Amino acid sequence: MRARVALREKGVEFEYRVGDLTNKSPLLLQSNPIHKKIPVLIHNGKPVCESLNVVHYVDEAWPDKNPFFPSDPYGRTHARFWDDFVDKKFSEAQFKIWGKKGEEQEEGKKEFIEAVKILESELGDKPYFGGDSFGYVDISLITFYSWFQAYEKFGNFSIEAKSPKLIAWAKMCMEKESVSKSLPDSEKIVAYAAEFRKNSLGSE
């Protein structure tokens, strides 16, 4: 999703291929022999692997339109710091809400609410994490928005009650075609999470 949002922000046309991860294609194995994971962006015949790497690459390969980073070194390191926060703290916490149960789930919920409050405070009154323009941290975080309904359902809480500004930010991001066209439907995610819970935890 991050890769698609990034490419659409730059106005780059691309062919989107969905792979069967239970039976990985020769193209995937050859393009990402180390991790054998998606996403892989193939540009000029060369593979770029890992979603954040792809976003970074897209920004540097198409630098003229909608830059994802500010131009000053401090602004750039600030964006990388928050991106790392999303990729580690936020990402680990959210998984525990829909992928775990009992004590671990409760712990995840607590960590998630804490992460969301920290992010809300970092967002402050800016329209985007990047300031006035949609950037790197926005791309990283907005791709989780499709999952919010699942967090609320399986975690039994309201995210908006905890962090109204973050929800306002997400809704504004969703007005961008680059985002709305790239994110899956929340209902499908809830169904996917329910199926996952049934299979791996023995309960919805």
Added chain:
Amino acid sequence: MRARVALREKGVEFEYRVGDLTNKSPLLLQSNPIHKKIPVLIHNGKPVCESLNVVHYVDEAWPDKNPFFPSDPYGRTHARFWDDFVDKKFSEAQFKIWGKKGEEQEEGKKEFIEAVKILESELGDKPYFGGDSFGYVDISLITFYSWFQAYEKFGNFSIEAKSPKLIAWAKMCMEKESVSKSLPDSEKIVAYAAEFRKNSLGSE
């Protein structure tokens, strides 16, 4: 260590402060309130946190001397990919060798040797991971070199026998003053690891 190597590569003078991590200073807590971890580089009164972020920042704040990244987008994403490999796969595996015992340690040794072979193949016949010049991936990886003696002692194996090119690369990096001045003495690391093993595993 990464921060110091990076600053020395750029010829930047800095004041180095060692903090007591069992009693974190107000300066550290105020500079990195989210993670409360070292390293923190303070430049022009602003904090930059997390070692890879610091290296990245140093490269962008002092762009003229010894660039750590190639200038083309593909070369840059390639460096970020390998850096991520060092920071995740290599880093996790190495800890298990000196910080674990029994089955977990054996697993770590297997993962470590696999990672080292992958890195050796990526290095190929180039003098540095970055090609002809010492760069981002070199900085990330060389800081582990002080630990090699500890891996060999506690893992009971020879790294050079598994990956002679990697050892040749490390020795060449150590000829740089930026590196040799920044890395701790291997004997001290072995003693530190032995102490850690005694305290946390109940055995050397």
